Amino acid sequence: MSESGSRPEVTAHGSTAATPRATGGSISAEARSVPGTPRVPRPLIAIVQGLIGSLMMFVGSIGIGWIALGSPMVRNPLVIAMRTEGWGIVISTVLLTFGAMLLMRSWVRLGQRLTGWPEGSLRAVVTAVLAWSLPLLLAVPIFSRDVYAYIGQGRLMAAGENPYTTGISTLDNWFMLGADPAWAESRTPYGPVFLWLAHLVVRVTGAQPDLAVLLFRVLSCVGVALCVLYVPKLAEMHGFDGARALWLTVANPLFLISFVASAHNDGLMVGLAVAGTYFAATGRPIRGILLVTASIGIKPITILLLPFIGLLWAGTNASWPRKFATWAGTAILSFGLLLLSGIPYDLGPGWILAILDPTPGYTGYSPSGFLSMQVNRIGDAVGLPGGDIAATLRNILKYLGIGIVVLLMFWGEGQRSHRVVRRMGLAFAAVVLLSPVIQPWYILWFLPFLAVTGIKDNWQVRVLYVVTGFFVIFGAQDQLSVWPYIEVSFNVSTIAYVVALAFTGYLMFLDPHTKHVLIEGGPRGWLERRRRRRRVR
Structure with a gap:
């Protein structure tokens, strides 16, 4: 996803737009001042539609979201009916899935309605983020129940245990507080700062699951608020429209579902990283290092950003001695603070283990996981140790991602802030995409850094549509909570999948607005351009 040029081009929405610097959303002052040009072409319609979708998800979450068995909510008559009666489970599943897909459509339509990104667009996008987030803030956790594991981490801290060496299964009543059994013996993958916060939440709430979930959401x-504040600023300092960058990232349904409805701590991690990058890019490197270090303290994966923060500190046209000096200064300051952060509660350097010992296994939809599965089958078919070869392939791809990070540290087009932040995003993307395990929200780790340095309104934004849609559909049919002792004569995942697939078909082939995104503006548009070239010849 590189910078776009200055030529006019057909947008993904079927209209022709001339962009002065990038189809990533820049718009000239002359274009903004044309008499009679509407400031914002009715974004309220898309915002209200998204709000309806978000409200549907809120209602659906009551019957199919993740509720801790120890929550007082399970004794509410309405909740009991929606989670034990067949009609309640079906309605909840349909509402949750249809609402998620309606939110997806509203996001696409908001971008279409704001094509050209005139004055007032940023306010419209911020309004959409607020409107779509509020129902999700109050919903039962959906698409993931990791937030209940956070309660277990905080309880370990309160009990004087070290979450880097002890699993939550050592705690009484841990399963009743909603954590997935996969967390029973797992060491925490989080940084010391987040463990402090988890301890604080448990102390404030007494580990009451509903209140704890709400505080983790906060x-x-x-x-999320840090991203709303600094994503537009980073984009504008790089010559791209801040409203469009915010729409691509924070208004994205996957972003709101993962960081608001699911309450993943990755939201705080990403927000601190974006804020730190902004300060480093604007000549305040110490503040930037402190914020990125805080991000590492939430989840250590953002340690990958430190070399690029050092490059931003070095500045444009810096000599190699200066680069090495700023890299050393960045490392000393950041690692020193992280080592000090392990002293309280005797946590030690456990965050290093969280980096060196990542989540085991692989996901079948990751490039690494998918390729290794095929290699495994082929190897077994020809009498070779397919499992060993597949494991080796996954390791090779993982280390290839790390190699790309090192390469982008030392090589790139110039040292201007835009180039460095772009390389930062690409390095982060390489590590994520070549990892054997990719969770849906991992895509959001690097998306802001690509958005603020320009995502073209062509195949690049369509790839984002496809990836977002895939993970929204995946979460809607994969992460559904049905109590194990409830007997139902249907498969709720199948219902969710059918609803999501039918809605996707409508968006692609029937909806007169959104079908341009993947069909008329995508493959069909490419074929039309090929035909025109042949006629010219």
């Missing part, structure tokens, strides 16, 4: 929403 923490994640702090990260």
